[in-house]
Amino acid sequence: MEQFKKLPVDLSSFSTMINENYLYVDKTKIIYEIISRGRCFFLARPRRFGKSLLVSTLKEIFLGNKDLFKDLWIGKNASYAWDSYPIIHIDFLRVDSSCPEKLEKSLSEKLLEIGLNYDIEISRASSLLDRLDLLVHQLSEKHGKVVILIDEYDYPIIKNMHDTSIAVKNKEILRSFYGCIKGLGDHTRFLFLTGVSKFSKTSIFSGVNNLDDISLDPYVAALMGYTEEEMHAYFPPYIEIIANKRGCSQQTILDEMRTWYNGYRFSKDNVKVFNPFSVLYYLHKQERANYWFESGTPTFLLDLIKKSPHTLENIDHIVASASTLQTFEIETLPLVTLLYQTGYLTIEEYYSEEAMYKLTYPNEEVRRSINSYLIGILLGSEKSGVETAVFQMRRALQEKNIAAFCDTLKVLFANIPYSMHIQKEAYYHSLFQLIGTLLGFDIQSEVLTSVGRIDLLLQTSKHIYIFEFKFGKTVEEAMAQIKDRRYYEKFLNYGKEIFLIGMVFDFKDKKFAMEWTSKPFNAGNL
Structure with a gap:
């Protein structure tokens, strides 16, 4: 050998x-x-x-x-x-x-x-x-x-x-x-x-x-981390061992590593690198995990997120200047600057005319880890509680058990301290979206159709779930909107079972309420 x-x-x-x-x-x-x-x-x-x-x-x-x-x-x-x-x-x-x-x-x-x-x-x-x-x-x-x-x-x-x-x-x-x-x-x-x-x-x-x-100089963009070319040049023997162990192709292993650990970009040029720490641990342990995130997120950054958790909800795809990315002072700690410098955001796109950078989460390791931490803060839950709930919700969707999915979601939302509730549909929509990113399914918000926007679309390998959210209204109104605007038509040729879900949130007298109704799509019952 x-x-x-x-x-x-x-x-x-x-x-x-x-x-x-x-x-x-x-x-x-x-x-x-x-x-x-x-x-x-x-x-x-x-x-x-x-x-x-x-x-x-x-x-x-x-x-x-x-x-x-x-x-x-x-x-x-x-x-x-x-x-x-x-x-x-x-x-x-x-x-x-x-x-x-x-x-x-x-x-x-x-x-x-x-x-x-x-x-x-x-x-x-x-x-x-x-x-x-x-x-x-x-x-x-x-x-x-x-x-x-x-x-x-x-x-x-x-x-x-x-x-x-x-x-x-x-x-x-x-x-x-x-x-x-x-x-x-x-x-x-x-x-x-x-x-x-x-x-x-x-x-x-x-x-x-x-x-x-x-x-931020382009000539050192690939100095740290591993480029796609380097992954192919140096790591195939190690990838082959894992592929043989799992009974899959080397490309499947590389695709998984790319999704979870690639995506860091440090300059105007579109040069992306893999996180070297997570890559080496993945090849060493021969399994996927959040190696880099779990190795020690700075305490001061976590404390800053705790003080203003809602700031993080819309931070993906934020735009910033080079000076914002590069400098800060102890007395003023801008969250965007810290997230970029510490590796939790990276450059997604550079706008040369305006000399501005659009930022995003580099990969699934960071996205899911940050979202899991944020959800724990917003829901007042420990990490283990969030992970258990996500596991139950994922299983429920795979088994078409919408009631179990919604029951678990309701328990999570009910744990939010009343002082943190915001009485708007967009607030609960964004919380749902955050939780959805942890499920490991394809999830999209504000999906355009010819007659409107679907609030949220979630796809598993076999099922499509179409959600319409309302605040302070009725589940009948939510379901009626899905049917009247025929949100399901766009997906009739996907070869998947389609489920329609109307979900309503309310918050009165410091008490959270959530109701839902659901129907499998069937042209005969609409």
Whole structure:
């Protein structure tokens, strides 16, 4: 049996991947282009998208470890000099940033450790900035210009967003730190920072005014994540194992992965990538799951959603400018910006004339996970309760048991705290739509026909369900509209059983009420 390369699940050391026979998807052509274009860069990407691996790769390149790259693009094609430079590599995930005092102390100790690795003593410098200044000067004098690689530069801020006083103080420490780096430009060969969020230049990067933010640049759109071409080039052996196990085609497996994990777009160009974390776990576990979402959604983002859950109901396909996508401040947390930067929204389309971006959920993993979380908030239910209800509703529709479906839906809606009810048809329609996205069926709202709009259309493999919603009216009125406007005609040739459902909501005296009526389509009973 052929020995496959090992899957690098939770591995971000480039040298370990190459030396220990792990699979590495070659991104060195893009990395070489970055190095060739300038000296100071910033790149923002969502968590677990390969930022640490990128920094590790850059580190090995600037250490001059050519042998590690002999089978990769940069080793075969590029006229790179492979000079060795001293490296200052700081991963803020490994720096204690729980409070400003610990951040400054831990960062100072990290600089001391780097100095000792090069036989440079900087302990005589008393402050953090003095140690940084001394370290860079000493390194450049002894070993040549310095390469500075900073991974997750914003972690000390993001980690403490639940306590803005700590976040603001950490931000000030970082601003001084990066300001000091600017003054050392004559002694640095290359500066590269990664992070999730982009704070404005006035708040953090005011001192590094020559920092090139390449986060939306087309030439790095495929730098992190896996393109469709890379999925076909690197992963067929692993996909084949799963296909054989399930008794299906490799294309079926790839289609499932595309639906659930593809769709991230980071530039004007229509270049989409798969989520690398979820892809690797899917191939490793050989089953579908919400790997990326379950690995840890930022607490501050969830808290922000809880404060304004209705904001999220209509956020799919929202339009935003580049400045909205790229920057925010601690004191003002725009939900759209955070959702894009953290990977829960991605670019769907770019409007060049207006220089605006339309955003959407990247894939089913994110869409269903976000909707499930939102439904839990809106319905006042735990995640397990929502999942149980969705399972029961899905089974009911498959079995044509409309009464069981509606009974479960009514229980879910009845759990909504009365203060959150909005006495409008559109409110319950949008809740129904959110729940419907979790069912795994084809669901569409506001479906146009020749004589009107169907409120909601839901299709299983064998059945079509046509819903008409009303608020404060009668189920007879809802059903009459379906019949009078002949909403069913458009689907008569689909070869599926058709069911007509009139559903009415009401909310009086702080009490929720819901009624429904249903009929299987039969030309004889209309």
